[in-house]
Amino acid sequence: MPPNDEVVEKAKTAISETISDNLEVVKLALNVYDEFLFILNEKERIEEFLKKEPFDRDEFQAEIDK
DSSP, X not given: OOTTOHHHHHHHHXXXXXXXXXXXXXXXXXXXXXGXXXXXXXXXXXXXXXXXSSXXXXXXXXXXXX
16 A cells, blocks of 8 residues: 555544544543552551650551541
């Protein structure tokens, strides 16, 4: 098929539009979970907190209330 064949050109256009549309959705989805990224470090933070002694009830309650 010649590169400028109408069917080929329409297919290229359709594919390019589909890719562009999908990339726009991906851009939107990239930051959906940003507000929850802190959870990835919570286990470490809590383990460090639990190593503190003597234990203080008010400090524990403050952590729970966060």
